[in-house]
Amino acid sequence: MKKAEEIFELIKSGFPGVTVELSADMPTEPIISVDPLKVHEICKFLRDNEDCKFDSLMNLSGVDDANGEKIKEEDDSEIIKGGTLSVYYHLHSMSLNHKITLRASAPRENPEVESVDNVWKAADWHEREAYDMCGIKFLNHYDLRRILMPYDWEDGSYPLRKDYKNPEFYNGMKVPY
Amino acid sequence: MALRTEELILNVGPQHPSTHGVLRLEVELEGELVVKVKPHIGYLHRCFEKHAEAMTYPQVIPYTDRMDYLASMYNNFGYVIAVEKLMGIEVPERVEYIRVIMGELQRIASHMVALGTYGLDLGAFTPFLYLFRDREKILTMFEMTCGARLLYNYMWVGGLSHDLHPDFVRLAREFIQYFRPNIVELNNLLTYNKIFIERTAHIGILPADTAINYGITGPMLRASGVNWDLRKNDTYSIYNRFDFDIPVGQGHMGTVGDCWDRYYVRVLEMEQSMRILEQALDQLPEGDINSALPKRIKPPVGTVYQRVENPKGELGYFIISDGSLNPFRVKVRGPSFVNLSVINELSRGHLIADLIAILGSIDIVLGEIDR
Amino acid sequence: MYNFLTELTGNEIIAAFISAMLPVVFIVPFVIFGVLAERKVSAHIQDRLGPMRVGYHGVLQTVADFFKLIQKEDIIAEGADRKFFNLAPYLVFVGSYAVYAALPFTSTYIGSETDIGLFYIIAVSGFAVAGILMGGWASNNKYSLYGALRSAAQIVSYEIPTALVILSMVMLTGTLSLATMSEMQTAYFWNWNIFGGAEWAFTKLLLIPFMFIAFIILYISTLAEVNRLPFDMPEAESELVAGYSTEYSGMKFAMFFLAEYGNMFAVSALVSVIFFGGYQSPFGYLGNSLGLQWLIPYEQLFWFALKGILFVLVQMWLRWTLPRVRVDQLMTICWKYLIPYSFANLIIIGLITLL
Incomplete structure (x- = not known):
């Protein structure tokens, strides 16, 4: 049983030169922010380290942080420029019974995060869902396809982005009723 | 000269009697042997998470009903305690008890459907209807409490929509008395049936480490021999007050983690749920259920991940609040979604009939997979 | 039976024809009864009532089904x-x-x-x-x-x-x-x-x-x-x-x-x-x-x-x-x-x- 602070120290000492941050001001759970291009290494470390043993990935969620510049379009809709998209990892150790939340934020224009699907197989479908819904690209994922939306859904159209607009037509069918 | 052969690609679903909804499995077959299974999901996708962003917190509750529609009560349960955790609300004792009672009744009802349809997948029609007959009694109790039979919207943030019906406690006790012998009947009719055992033992074995790596939870994980139940191991609500056991797969008929174990763990869990019910009904305190209802549900900025032991496994709600009336992001970790992802691993090298048996033993609900 | 029919009709072909049709007189009612029995037997095994609408306790259900089936479009896949x-x-x-x-x-x-x-x-x-x-x-x-x-x-x-x-x-x-x-x-x-x-x-x-x-x-x-x-x-x-x-x-x-x-x-x-x-x-x-x-x-x-x-x-x-x-x-x-x-x-x- 370890606290988030201790795990944070472990990561920090294990990966010198990698930006990690701890935000403990959240009301319910502290979050460790990590570099999106080092996620795989850190996760592997967290899984295999004797003091951490995070053997299960409870949840992986893609989130549009919507913290960029909001630009009004002519038709009164908004698009967001800049800012980040984040991936939240909720890890849990069944043997040591402690939990931790990681966050990897990638720039909105080129959201690339390393895939962790060979650390925990559970990440496979979750990452596909995050890709499908938020457009986060997981590097080294073996089979990054859309999962919930149709395979031929318009490229670059990701429903869970805050500035998502319904396409007018899908395969010749009118989309908004 | 070797004969050139080619695998047969068979599309099981989206319209198929035993995919339990609109699931499509792209199966590569070598004769009747399964070489590879590729699940395609999303036929029931309603983008619940996008809807949730445009709704206020209480308005999301009816949407949670529609995910795992066989365990709506439990979906409500998980969501409301997540929001309560975010807001720091303490609910009255009576509310906690009623939630547990409803949750456990729902677990029994959900397992009934799981076991019944499993029999159906293997060609035994009768147990299915026997179990539906008994499930009817639970639904009647739900109906007299909140007016709905499938989608309840019963649990509210900080309280409940209605107090229990005066007859409820009596009916619940009667149900327990009535249902105990019926489990024995089910066991005699289906569980220990020779053909049933032949069909399910040693089929689709899921080793414990694979299960953990895939994030498998619920009865499926327990059938693999892992003693893990969130009600005990990461307790929430008032589950730490009750005395109950966690049934674990022991490979009575075959290998630990086979289809028979997954089936039997559910049978045993119904008994444990009834034990919890009995204790909860005995201890049920009086009180006002609405005393903790907040005037306005507006959680502070923050994130919460709350998981509960849904009948099918770990149901997690990840809620990000930006301090407004609407949730900024609601992500649901559905147990069926994660549990289904292991199907290729389980069914490789089995016959096509076993694929159906394996799929049935996972107990999926497409409403939750596709959300 | 065949000999009797031959004498009755005086023609071997007609006699053979009638003789051959006789099982149909048995099979068709049997199937109508059998399908109904199957549904009723299964229903009572399973604690339900089975067909109840057509005729007394649904006895004419199969007849109705038969008429439904002959009216149905005959679909042949392309x-x-x-x-x-x-x-x-x-x-x-x-x-x-x-x-x-x-x-x-x-x-x-x-x-x-x-x-x-x-x-x-x-x-x-x-x-x-x-x-x-x-x-x-x-x-x-x-x-x-x-x-x-x-x-x-x-x-x-x-x-x-x-x-x-x-x-x-x-x-x-x-x-x-x-x-x-x-x-x-x-x-x-x-x-x-x-x-x-x-x-x-x-x-x-x-x-x-x-x-x-x-x-x-x-x-x-x-x-x-x-x-x-x-x-x-x-x-x-x-x-x-x-x-x-x-x-x-x-x-x-x-x-x-x-x-x-x-x-x-x-x-x-x-x-x-x-x-x-x-x-x-x-x-x-x-x-x-x-x-x-x-x-x-x-x-x-x-x-x-x-x-x-x-x-x-x-x-x-x-x-x-x-x-x-x-x-x-x-x-x-x-x-x-x-x-x-x-x-x-x-x-x-x-x-x-x-x-």
């Missing part, structure tokens, strides 16, 4: 092989109908009084395989194909234990004619073959256990031959949707249905002829004691139908109780258990008859 697709259901029905030609309904009516009735039945029941294979292949549907191939494998395999058991019975009775076989089991029920036949000797006692084994083997194999649960592999609705009949609709589907129920009765009747005396009453005829000779054939028809329907009801009971076996287990049951046992049984019965 990729299907039309000729064979259309032919298959009738071929299957012919297979099950042809069996009736050799069944002795009463001592006076038998479609064709052939001396090799048993042999003939084994031969024509294979006809259905051709129809099922044809239908499954012509549907151009993978589920249909799987169903058809399973069905072919299953029926061909299970014909072996059937034939072996029948062979042992032929050794015992010394006849291939079903009418003669029924005639030999006359008078009282202890003369039935299941109780060792009509001959009173020391061997009769010896035979009884082996007769029961033979009966069970024959019953299981006939169950498999008519594709009933627990051996309904070719249809296996949870795996193969509806097997070989997936693509059929309307009357063609009804033909498969008709054939299935026709077959159910045919094999039940066959079992009753071989082991349970066929049309023979278990305890003498009312017609004999009352001195009304004309009554006897009707009584015989009654007993024949009763025995057949009894076995059909057992088939239904099994169907609504048991899960389905897997396709390889099905073959295991046949090749590893039924065939060796029926061989052993054949030898033992042969030795006993020699005594």
